[in-house]
Amino acid sequence: MSVLMVTSVGDIELDLHTDLCPLTTKNFLKLCKMKYYNGCLFHKVEKDFLAQSGDPTGTGSGGDSVYKYLYGDQARFFNDEIRPELRHSKTGTIAMASAGENCNASQFYITLRDDVDYLDDKHTVFGTVAEGLDTLTKINEAYVDDKGRPFKDIRIKHTYILDDPFDDPPQLAELIPENSPLGKPRDEVAEERLEDSWVPLDETVDPGQLEELIRSKEAHANAVILESVGDIPDAEVKPPDNVLFVCKLNPVTQDEDLYTIFSRFGSVTSAEIIRDFKTGDSLCYAFIEFEEKEACERAYFKMDNCLIDDRRIHVDFSQSVSKLWGQFRQSKRNGNKDGCFKCGAPDHIARDCDQDGEQKPKAPNYVLKDDNTQRGGNNRRSYDFVFEDDTARRNTDRRKVQKVDDQRSQLPPRGDRDRNSSRERSQNDEKGVRQKSR
Structure with missing residues (x-):
């Protein structure tokens, strides 16, 4: 074993043919000693064929040999060392990814299946994978785009030299960093993808929390859509927590009846049965607003599925933000473009408004009428909204x-x-x- 390569999906131990390919293996070993490969992407993965790496830019068009750093730009590439006894015969064969004949630099590939005869006599084979075939299987199963780039980055984290038969050139000492580099290479210009440290949520949280998180994100996405089409004033707005929605009412049930029934749980600010705009007939649902959140919660737990006027009603917390819409429109008419449209304060916006803060008590929306024209003018003395x-x-x-x-x-x-x-x-x-x- 000559080199231990630590990747983001596992370790790979490499055996190099130092005796048959001295030029190529010396280049690879000295680049490893320079930590040149640290952070390099496996920028191309072709399933059941090969995985390619060694380019600090992450594009597949970069990379330099160690000889360029030692002897200048004219030595960026070095010659092939193709040997007839070294073939692409088994999984884990390591060879140079050259730009053409005698144009080897730093990029290399590892085969992911046996008998890749197509590449024989075209690229320099200089090693094999001794241990870590399970890591190659993980790389082979990576999801990639149409260009072979994995959607989740697979990187070389570190390279450790276990055996180096070549002496270090005098210039190499200046090229070896004091500390092993971490993260992306400085020269990387490849498109950003999911980082190699990214872990799916289903592997980090329990199913209950995951389902709740998904629902929360879906709700926020729906809110953004409603804001964009003008149904709600702000995506972050929340319905008031002191208003109940009551449905399945009897058409004969009146506003004052609900006011009287729900008042036993706390002070009721308003009890409004929604009626047809033209006829004034009840639509059999209403909104009950309390002064306190606690009273609203007590009414929710006690009144759901109760009988009112021979009808079994259903009670839930209101999801309507129509009143907030009214406040928003009023603030627009008044020219208050800045500040919170909920409470009117200029020092914050509606998203940051503390809805649990103290609210000014509202006067009841009731006046006593002698003739209720909405219900046919039957001369009943009753409460109505005016x-x-x-x-x-x-x-x-x-x-x-x-x-x-x-x-x-x-x-x-x-x-x-x-x-x-x-x-x-x-x-x-x-x-x-x-x-x-x-």
Whole structure:
């Protein structure tokens, strides 16, 4: 054994043919002593054929022989040492990856199967793998792209010389580093891939934690999509933790009924049954907002699957962020481009907002109405949601639409049309009276 090569997937012990290929083996041994191969990628792996390394750039087009460092640029390459008795006959054969005839430098390859006769008499065979065939199997099974580059880097970590029959040239001492280099070579320009130290998550965490992590990443990805299409104001926004979602309600159940029922768990800020926009009929689901998170949790555990008005309801924590959307739009209208749209503070953004902080108590959204027009005007005294600006806004909008329609049809304003129609009716009545008198 001449060299121990430590890779990111295991160790390989090499036997070199120092007697048959002195020029080639001396180049390889002295480069190992210079730690030239430390960090070099196996930049090309062809399954059941060969694995190639020895290029500090990681591209397959670089590399220099030790003779260049000793004697100058004119000695970058050295001649072939092809021997008829040295063939590519078995797995683990080591040979020089040359750029052409007599153009050997630092790159080498290791065969991954027996009888690679195609390469005989073309490349210099200078050694074999004595131990570490299991490491070659791991390299052979690596996933690679269409150019043979592994998706996960396989690197030479260290090289240790076990036997060196050649004397060191005087210039070599200056080329040997004090400490063995770690990490990538300085000259590497290859495309970045998964580092050799990367370990799949399923090998480092238990299945439960892995499933939770996958769900968390999927949820964040979905949130980013919703933000991009405008469904939520921010990907990091979270629904409030003091609001319950209640569904499967009886259509006869009223807002004040839910307010009364859920108030026994804590102070209720609002209890809103969602209704059809046109008819005002209940859509059989509602949102209950509490002042405190603890009260919300108590109601969740106690009220799920309970009977209300002969209907077994379902209770869950709300996932709606519609109120946050309203705050976001309001902040945009007010021109507050910076700061948090949740709490209005200018010193942070919504992503960093502490939602568990103290919130100002909200006044209840209830007013007492004598006639509930949403439910048919049955003169019941009940609680209902009233938006003060809605009626005035609707009347103003109707007047504007009517005015635009009149202008388009070139008709006089509605008041003038009423006066004209009454004048025409009076004239017609006078004509009728005159005809009868005749």
